[in-house]
Amino acid sequence: MVTQSDNDVRGTFYIVATPIGNLDDFTDRAKRVLQEVDFIAAEDTRHSKRLMNHFGIDTKLFALHDHNERDKASYIASLLNDGKNVALISDAGTPLISDPGYHVVNFLRQEGHKVVPVPGPSALITALCASGLPTDRFSFVGFLPAKSKSRRDEMSSWVPSLGTVVFYESTHRILDCLADLEAVWGESVQVALAREITKTFETFLNGSVAEIQRILTEDSNQTRGEFVMMVSLPAAEEDNSEALKILKILLKELPVKQAAALAAEITGEKKNALYKQALAMNEE
Numbered sequence: 001m002v003t004q005s006d007n008d009v010r011g012t013f014y015i016v017a018t019p020i021g022n023l024d025d026f027t028d029r030a031k032r033v034l035q036e037v038d039f040i041a042a043e044d045t046r047h048s049k050r051l052m053n054h055f056g057i058d059t060k061l062f063a064l065h066d067h068n069e070r071d072k073a074s075y076i077a078s079l080l081n082d083g084k085n086v087a088l089i090s091d092a093g094t095p096l097i098s099d100p101g102y103h104v105v106n107f108l109r110q111e112g113h114k115v116v117p118v119p120g121p122s123a124l125i126t127a128l129c130a131s132g133l134p135t136d137r138f139s140f141v142g143f144l145p146a147k148s149k150s151r152r153d154e155m156s157s158w159v160p161s162l163g164t165v166v167f168y169e170s171t172h173r174i175l176d177c178l179a180d181l182e183a184v185w186g187e188s189v190q191v192a193l194a195r196e197i198t199k200t201f202e203t204f205l206n207g208s209v210a211e212i213q214r215i216l217t218e219d220s221n222q223t224r225g226e227f228v229m230m231v232s233l234p235a236a237e238e239d240n241s242e243a244l245k246i247l248k249i250l251l252k253e254l255p256v257k258q259a260a261a262l263a264a265e266i267t268g269e270k271k272n273a274l275y276k277q278a279l280a281m282n283e284e
């Protein structure tokens with residue numbers, strides 16, 4: 001295992017969260033670190049320059065995005081080896097959360113560099129905590145595929161044990177995405193939609209996927225901006241396939257009532273439920 005020792009003279013790599021809308025959410029520590037480091041690696045330097053100017057931060061910026069981050073990892077390591085401190089920011093929120101930086105942090109950790117998080121806003125947690133959906137267990141799945149077929153495949157792979165499923169969605173796909181969700185999970189699956197959080201038009205909508213679609217279709221303003229979608233999957237139906245198999249065999253020899261009673265005794269399943277199933281099987 002590679003670790004950093006206390007007398008290491010190498011610089012530190014800071015991962016700094018920036019606001020997702022409301023500039024008051026920029027922490028004092030984040031601003032101080034960004035002012036004090038030697039370099040800031042930013043997803044989009046022009047975008048971040050505006051934020052830095054607003055706060056009077058004049059640290060040098062360089063670009064680190066999806067297309068160059070593997071190359072930049074060794075460049076950043078060389079800066080740190082020279083004793084320079086470097087901070088990473090993304091366009092908004094917490095870097096690495098559906099944003100660049102993973103390859104750099106993974107590389108720096110392997111090389112034993114000091115990586116320090118400076119926490120702050122992230123759309124994921126900000127949306128979830130106010131959603132009213134279960135928070136004791138949740139799964140963040142980033143952005144879903146852009147194509148409907150792949151999106152439906154991804155949705156079909158979800159299981160209730162994931163807890164609340166949280167993902168990011170764009171204004172262009174929000175209606176298609178809701179339609180796919182209804183097609184895969186049915187019209188009554190419960191959804192919370194967080195839009196433009198921490199901004200002027202912050203909106204939380206809760207309801208069935210059918211209700212949310214209706215609201216967005218009737219008011220196109222509700223399709224504008226940035227979204228976090230959260231889905232509460234229905235509890236898994238009990239798997240009683242073994243009981244049904246036994247019931248089917250018994251039905252060949254016995255009347256419905258007796259077959260259901262015997263199947264219930266053998267499997268421990270509820271007699272009433274098996275009786276209803278037996279009636280249905282008899283009709284087929």
Ligand code: SAM
Pocket residue numbers: 020021090092093094095096097098099121122123124167168169170194195196197198199226227228
């Ligand atoms: N790293 C960021 C974070 O920690 O939140 C997320 C970056 S990801 C590229 C951008 C997506 O996050 C947007 O497309 C949207 O789905 C979501 N998002 C960011 N800011 C948001 C906001 N204020 N309200 C709702 N969703 C937001």
